[in-house]
Amino acid sequence: MSESSRYDPPTLTSVRDWWTTSVTRIAPGEVEYRGIPVQELIGTTDLITGMWLLVRGDRPTPGQAALLEAAMLAAFDHGPQAPSIAVARMAVTCGIGINNAVASAVNTLGDSHGGAGQQCVEMLNDVVRVGDARAVVTAWREKSRYLPGFGHRFHPRDPRRDPLLRLVEQAVEAGEVAGQHLRAALEVEELLSEGRARPVPMNIDGATAVIYAELGFPPELARGFFVLSRSVGILAHAWEERQSGRRNKGPIPPSLLPTFVPPAVAPR
Amino acid sequence: MSESSRYDPPTLTSVRDWWTTSVTRIAPGEVEYRGIPVQELIGTTDLITGMWLLVRGDRPTPGQAALLEAAMLAAFDHGPQAPSIAVARMAVTCGIGINNAVASAVNTLGDSHGGAGQQCVEMLNDVVRVGDARAVVTAWREKSRYLPGFGHRFHPRDPRRDPLLRLVEQAVEAGEVAGQHLRAALEVEELLSEGRARPVPMNIDGATAVIYAELGFPPELARGFFVLSRSVGILAHAWEERQSGRRNKGPIPPSLLPTFVPPAVAPR
Amino acid sequence: MSESSRYDPPTLTSVRDWWTTSVTRIAPGEVEYRGIPVQELIGTTDLITGMWLLVRGDRPTPGQAALLEAAMLAAFDHGPQAPSIAVARMAVTCGIGINNAVASAVNTLGDSHGGAGQQCVEMLNDVVRVGDARAVVTAWREKSRYLPGFGHRFHPRDPRRDPLLRLVEQAVEAGEVAGQHLRAALEVEELLSEGRARPVPMNIDGATAVIYAELGFPPELARGFFVLSRSVGILAHAWEERQSGRRNKGPIPPSLLPTFVPPAVAPR
């Protein structure tokens, strides 16, 4: 008896079902997002609401949409010292499409470059669930020396923290979000500053994680929306570099050669 | 005399200048997009305006922003039969991050999958400049059997055409855009239907190209914004597939084996 | 005092050092791999030895090179039902370069599609270090329901297992490798079959993991060399599909529409 016999015999229905989706329905002359004809949405639905609708399958209130909008705008870009941006600029000079340059760059938004927001949502969820910020922080510290969403290697105080948290506070007052994750994050922030001359304020990942968590996004979608957000900066830089006309841009001016450290004995 | 001597001697300034940008300025405690502190933009600037600002460096009117918004929403998704979407869904089951799945998919938005809008902007620009749609279409037809932006292998009439063009017409009436590229596209559409039982209407790429062209986007940025737009559908499908928990999804159910065509003589 | 002051003041040397490498030295008219002029290597060094040299920095014996060669060849391809291969074939029809198609595909060689070999090397190292296969398997089973390198959803007995293990046995007899990891793997295989009607033999990932482990490769390089290996199959399929001339290939014939599951209530 062959191994493949554990599969049901295939039918055309099983082929169609293999690609089952609830996102979009296509038929000749018809396109529906989440069951809504696209022509009903075009011209009536703003971009942020459309994104939320397509990815999550439900609709935000205007206040919730505004929070997501702020989180996305705040994370658009952090300049060419961010690996994603440098990669985009170098890639676009190599004779590839702008889509390819964006892809090489988006690909770098991994656990340490784009994942802090996702991890911070998880941590804030933990704090809300467990109800003991100190215990949660201690547990996270055991897993990693980086506490996601707090402190910044470059900004003493991240300029995006205050305006983002202010919007969350307003949304709490307006009853748009519950405020639990905001309180959790502020508690963590306070904990981290205990006994330190310099505080360890929330950074962009922490402040946007508060928003994603308050809006009920699963942690991985926090990374997903960060990808959509940073794609804007990636495109902006790829396009700027494209216009320069440069070919095969390396990381430093071509007159500078990387330091070579030879082996003690060449492996001849 | 070495080849490298044709470069000026490097300095720290030349290293900093190698990464010159006008997109974003970063300093400790400061982030500016296009010269504007990010805290001025957070909470005051909607997503579409922010995207336009960061990528182009200028600001749209509300009417222009609304056109771009409609073009982006209309192109979010076309279901799993689009290679980009299928790639995203398969990739995310392979034990990689959601950013990596998005990247593999965005990477496929090439000349034939994501490039028709860009090409159509070029063609419409040609028609407006040359003033002779028939001549331009003839010239394009000599380069390729596919006229970018017209006809659809699946939709007899693309359901996204009419609502998009209606918005452009309204924007022309409101003085938001000039209407030249809209007229050029309608002229091409009419030409293509001459003597045919079935018309060859504009498709999504054509209708959005009208918008990008009317808004003065360079052709390659039409592809760039399509990338941002389709990334939303890519994320929606990657996320839906992620939730299924499937591992290493192939293109067809595993009980079906691809047809193998052996060589006449095995190359032993 | 600004945050950036914790960095030493930069110099041109620090810029060059930022890109320090021991892999390759470049100077005008000179290219050295691991300290050896490339002209000494061209025509004298076979591909597998060159790969080993460049990536690891040392040289294999001919017997070790032969083992690595067998592991790489055995993993070249597993047909279009492998997500990496399907992605390559779809991607290349989208109007992108063959390098881009390869990249979209290589990108999918993640923890569940390309990572089993790496994980199996780790597990075999554990068995050798701990000396108790049963304890190690139990510990791995607690982390994951998939034991990396054993069993196959498709092959009752993977046809690549026996010839690969036979080569390892011969290398052990010849004194080329020590044989500890081979014994560990056979012990695990026996354990897994206890009390089962059908054995759970090593698969391609397990058999190649034995080779990588015997050769002293760090686990992550097992994935690295698998990437190089599978890139060959990816290229072969991308090229075959390219020659078909198809455009925008979806996962199933275009006459088949994916099943759409609508929401109970459309989120209007």
Add this chain to the structure above:
Amino acid sequence: MSESSRYDPPTLTSVRDWWTTSVTRIAPGEVEYRGIPVQELIGTTDLITGMWLLVRGDRPTPGQAALLEAAMLAAFDHGPQAPSIAVARMAVTCGIGINNAVASAVNTLGDSHGGAGQQCVEMLNDVVRVGDARAVVTAWREKSRYLPGFGHRFHPRDPRRDPLLRLVEQAVEAGEVAGQHLRAALEVEELLSEGRARPVPMNIDGATAVIYAELGFPPELARGFFVLSRSVGILAHAWEERQSGRRNKGPIPPSLLPTFVPPAVAPR
């Protein structure tokens, strides 16, 4: 009548045929490359012959395999100033898999970074077909200011040229290859140096293009094999950088900020 009616009604056979391949056959317990059981190839076939067999479907003579081997080894790496290498090193610090880092890098091997070999094969084919090197060079110069495969921005004389061409000469003498493309390339090289103080010798792309062309590779496969070759250098650098433990490596030391050129008037 719906548009989709122009497709034949689908069957399970049409689904299987959609993924037709001549590369690899898979059945339970069986894997065949180009019709040859993989167990016949493991341990008997060297890596370069296996690559040629899988991708092209035929077998090289040992002399032909040796030429391909030399071309591949010579192009492994050119250090971190090559965008592909820098991208690999930056990407791997971002918390992504080594396969993802390789993918971001391979993706950059586009028309100007990895395409010169492919273009040079086309040009040499033109010279052989047309029989007039001067006319062909003139025609290429009209299309592009870069003549693919000749001259180097860094090496006055590429150190890989001579050993590669010497191997081709030996293969011509041994009757392994015909020598037409070698003569074409030498003729072009001579032409380019007419009336110049400094010659414009073949570079790595030119010398390897001679090999690919002599071996009868279609031009796009020259890029394909370059991708396989450069993947080795990409992996070597990604791995070296991984071992450094650095996180989120930017292109220049973090104490150096990119130059920002503000707009004349901020687009507030």
